[in-house]
Amino acid sequence: AQSVAQPEDQVNVAEGNPLTVKCTYSVSGNPYLFWYVQYPNRGLQFLLKYITGDNLVKGSYGFEAEFNKSQTSFHLKKPSALVSDSALYFCAVRDIGNYGQNFVFGPGTRLSVLP
């Protein structure tokens, strides 16, 4: 069964500084990996995904993520954080070709960008 770990409940960063939100995963086969962001009282918004190809994936709002197969990680990054990036971030994994319960979300990391 798939699983996702987000080792940090909270990440604090100053505006303008680079940010990293960590994610590690476990799947039996090849993974599809996703990042979502959730603002208060809202549904989840898709940021980016990794399926195949370049290990560095670029997504919405200047975010990018790096897939590292040997470390089973998919960390979310942004070169310069904005106060408006403050939100809850979820990493998710799917085993290629499977649906249903095989789309698994991590517990989330709360990002606070301080002005």
Added chain:
Amino acid sequence: DTGVSQNPRHKITKRGQNVTFRCDPISEHNRLYWYRQTLGQGPEFLTYFQNEAQLEKSRLLSDRFSAERPKGSFSTLEIQRTEQGDSAMYLCAHERGINNEQFFGPGTRLTVL
């Protein structure tokens, strides 16, 4: 805009009452998912449909929960005899194609008093 709408956005009910939520995805003939999310946690899978067929249900989905997707378009999630532990955000998501991302609606926040 993800193209997924959910109604109502908020529902407050008394324990023991029945509630029904609705999800309208932007298009038919795709996969539609229901998740439950409690405060500070990631979404937990409840069930999913491929068109009108309900293909999988989580163990979280007790007998008090039922979901339908008539004609492969909108979907409803009903909770009978609500309990305080049912209080959560209920999220609907749809997915097109193969192994693509899911697009989420804004959710229905249920509070059971």
